[in-house]
Amino acid sequence: MKIVVFGIIGLLFSIGMIAPSFAHTTVHVEQYEIEAGWGIEPPVVGIRNEFMLKIIERGEKEGTFSGVTSAFKNVDVTAMFGGATKKIDINSDPRPGYYFSPVIPTKTGTYMIELKGEIRGVPVDIKIPIEDVEPTAVLDFPPSKGEGAADVASLKTAVSSLQQDVSKLKSGETEVASDGGAAYDFAIFGLSIAAAAIILSIIALVKRK
Template sequence: MKSHFALPLIFILGFGFYFAYAHKTITVEQYDIEVGWKEEPPLVGIQNAITFEFSQDEGNGVTTPVTNSFRDLEATVKSGSLTKTLEVLSDAKPGNYYTKIIPTKTGSLIIELKGTLNGVPVNQEIQIEDVESTDVLAFPLSGSSSGQDVSALKNAMSSLQRDVTEIKSKIGNVAGGDDIDLSKAYDFGVFGLALGTAGVILAVFAMVKRK
């Protein structure tokens, strides 16, 4: 019976290690503060949350959750030179907190904690997991179909340009005569090309609407 439970246990522990790995833990005197994303990997444009877990080391491997952690503590998120003060909410689980956020660009974010925690000064910066593009999970990639559409439009425009060149060449080679009105012939040619261009434009609108 032991062998039947050994593999699932290792499997579960392995996943637990994976998810904890992306979170960062700092220690401020007797307090441990763990910070990370609720959903990993964090994706640009997708609502997520930054989570905080506060615990106090009681010794002998015993820890207790810290309530009211943000009473005198402020959390700020930094992206380059831009900063934003976070509205931190209490989670149902004691010692756990979160703040909702929609990352708008890929790259790293830094969480800054300033203030006091039960009288202990806190002035820490924690770099959390980088925000990634939705391409890491997207399938099929939207760029594949759009690339084909752009290629088709380029081919259509090239064909129209060849038609214009051909019409000009034919008109130039025709000798003027009483029974030939070159201006009308050219007008008809341009009219035909205009219809073709209108068709291409309608195709563009159709593709945009489809997406």
């Protein structure tokens, strides 16, 4: 399925039907502009992507700039998420000043890129937040909400049925064997197991959301 998604995305890019968005973050370190973001936006959990970096130096004439080559010769780059960190390898793009590092984001939320070292003698020690990774729901079609609604309806029916069984048992409408308390306890135990199963189903449904 993922191969099909990537094939469609690649086809759309190749025929110009969609263009990459650049909701990137730019920071300034002396004369350099450092931009960080994702190669494919919005970034989606579990789908291959790239950390994209661009380092340029503005020219004297407004609107002109030059890409900084070999910028990461003396710079360590670390991907950060919560308390997790990972040093990443940086690859040079054919365009001067552009760099990338392949990654598969495994969790939704905010990622950061940390750069430590020096670029042509200029010290660099910065953390750049990039766009949040989103759940696959942003790409789902048709939406899967209908399945969730059906699951909720089934759970409601099960809970209602369980409540009726407990009421019947307490009122004496449901008969138990003549061995008295033991049979009653066994019936209650069975209903407790059913209740626990429903609770576990609810937890699984919530986690899936």
